Amino acid sequence: MRTLILLIIISLPVNLLISQTRVSGRVIDNKGKPIAGASLSLKQTYDGTVTDSTGKFSFRSTEKGKQVLVASNIGYNPVEQLIDLQNTPLDMEIVLKEKLDELRAVMVTAGSFAAGDSKRAAVMSSLDIATTAGSNADITAALKTLPGTQQVGEQEGLFVRGGAGYETKQFIDGTLVNNPYFSSVPDIASRGRFSPFLFKGTVFTTGGYSALYGQALSSALLLESIDLPGKSEVNASISPLFLGLGTQQLAKNKKSSWGVNYGYVNVGVYFKLVKQTPDYFKTPQFHNGDVNFRFKTKKGGIVKFYSTFANGNLGLRRPDIDSLNLKDAFSLTNYNWYNNLSWRENLGKEWKMNLGAGYSTNKDNISQQVQDQSNQPKHFPGNMYYMQNKNFDLQRRQDLSQVKAVFEKKIIGISAIRFGGEFWHSYDKTVIHDSLYKLIDNYTALFAESDVFLTNDLAAKLGVRFEYSALLNKSDIAPRLSLAYKTGKDAQVSLAYGIFYQKPENSQLYYSTAIGMTKASHYIINYQKMNHDRIFRVEAYYKKYDDLIKIFPAANFTAIYNNSGNGDAKGIDVFWRDKKSIKNFDYWVSYSYIDTRRDYLNYPGKLQPNFVANHTASVVMKRFYTQIKSGFNFTYTYATGRPYYNLMVNNNNKYIIADQGKTKSFNSLNFSAEYVPSIGKQNAKTFIVLFASMTNVLGANQVFGYNYSYNGMYKEPVTPPSKRFYFIGCFLSWGVDRSQDAINNNL
């Protein structure tokens, strides 16, 4: 003890000899809350301290005279204060303002689900899309487990909040995709053309989307393609349904890459094993090839090119609904070529540029033939035109060329303005029954949008879009507005409003171009609480439709088209995802309620459209067992019955509901499993994934609606081509990790 006292005595005089000034006080934020761990320092000296848990600080300095005191903390703007050190103690209060930071700032979430790996507010990642049971790596199928979507199984497309499938548009790197799905087959939903692994980010908007996009009444699906791949690799996939081979090559300097892929789908073997209801006289087969290249520019921008070509063939026969011994034979040949070129660049001085160009062409040759029992073509006399009309040959070609430019400038912190324009040149030609229909449109849009961050907690997005269609000779102005306010840690409320226009479908414009754009107004309110492991969101909306296309029967089997249709939709969407409560177990639950009526097309009045169920719910579960390197996934989806109608023309030449009803409710339990033996093997040369899946495990009888005979006396349920769909496949990749090269080159 004596030594201790002695030591203290020895060290004391040293400190006492130098005169010091005490600087103390408190650091608070602009709401008056104390900031703990904030750093205080006298500029150019070693003196300073950090605040305690109550925001208080105190330190002594031997410096003299005028000094600059700097207060700083992670996430706040530093504050400098001039102080005068004259031995008298100083006491002060310093206010630090939160730094406006893109990573911390509130984000508008009303109407949008971000998915993918690059988005911080991601709801689903690319891997999630692939491992959602029932999706079989189809983006659309996976998105159908999110609220706001309908379980439509007889047509492709995303049916969002009372909107038809064609009211959702897909955009890749900002430019519109004209034919995102494989060509339609009656009563069967086709898959999307694009693999989820092409994209690093996906934003699925269920309404109220940005002014940068247009021509979709319900929803925009924004897909952002990956930049450079992480490594070079060769990959192959083998399954009874398809074979694929491809490579992706990353340059040694990691500045550029290129890739080619080829895939061949033939379901012949599968159809022999799993009985299909239709008689496939031409086995569905598809060839798919794609090439891509990407390179980084000197200023840190990136140029990406992606081109894919597909060719498909199929033919199927189903019983004719108007006759017991006749059959309808449908066959389809499709060619599709899609090209996308984009250039993202930093122009300096806080300016950014996004340029996009696209060209796509799609050709369908479709023929349908009424056949007798021995599959011979059957022809009908003139008074049986409704039968004769079932015999047709149709050739359709759809081309779209487009350019888009978006410029962005950061102004004041993280607020930004964005503006630009786009131009679409579309060509659509159909030949059927020797009649030729041709449409050429030049569509121009100009848009501007600004992100205004008032604080980290309050943000607004204001936008406006001007659109002009030369074919319709009509223009419109669509305002968009959204607001987001942070209500607490990880929690926020957002609002969105917008007007959305969409050109009538080409199949309608063939008959009249004297019609105008259809219109929807969205009002959305959203509450979201989200952290890394859990997301809860609830969203209520009201949508109003105006100027929808109506079809009225006219003399000589012609029809009149006008914009006198209207409608509305209101509903609530709820989403909950939890990755935390049970280890290695990830699940989400979606529920949607919708009440909607539309008076459009040939509807005799306001009706609930036949693609809308009032209640839809999905539960998605995923569990990965690391011990056995396997994952098991289940999806259960339930939807209440959908209405169906038989609309016929009566003697007064008016549409009437000749019959109506409601389908039974929809149930589907899907399962998938993956086995990843190479996981965790460091330096494994081959990466293997074995994947198996089965839809509708319980074998529920799914009815999507009814087809009616010409006379309306007979109806037949629309069902999937087979009760269940099975899939098994093996995916291999041989990677060459270039990280070692990159290191060598940097040395």
Place this chain on the structure above:
Amino acid sequence: MKSIVLSFALLVLSTTSFAQGSKFQQGMQANLVLFDSIKTPDDYVSLAATFERIADAEKTQWLPYYYAALATILRGFSDPKADKDAVAGKAEALIAKAEAIEPENAEIFLLKSMNSTLHMLVDPQSRWQQYGAAVTEYREKAKQLDPNNPRVYYLEGQNIFGTPKEFGGGKDKAKPLFAKSLELFKTYKPAGAFYPNWGQKTTEQMLQQVE
């Protein structure tokens, strides 16, 4: 009692050397010993702030930035309440300042590797692909710059130790790395005054833990 006396004796020793050295040497010496007396994550905050003050005042010394970054990263690891991304962001800024003064130093690449681990820990399942690759890449770069640095193998051991067995980690695989690290520590001489010289004790502890 004996330990108190000992530590005070050390204090006397260091106080004496303060008097002899420059302000920088005094500052470094006085604060480096504090790494051994950290009790709470807040102590790291305070220590990091001190080193940052020294670094900002000196301007040409990379070591105080190095230690400020090290203390910041260690805080990120030890404080469950910390916003790991924000802390790692702060560390990144400090590392960049150190690197601007002292480019191509293995110790700085080891900090980058540790900081990538910190980023990864926010959400390992979805981040391991991006940050896991960075952890390895920076560590490998450090290995190339200074193959006899024991901290390279200590950190590699830690990374493997922290990886689940099913994913190629586990203690059996980490053990030879800790052993190699300890072997190197025995003959290791820091490159200069105040140069990093930490890790031997934790390596010994880890080695015991994997036995």
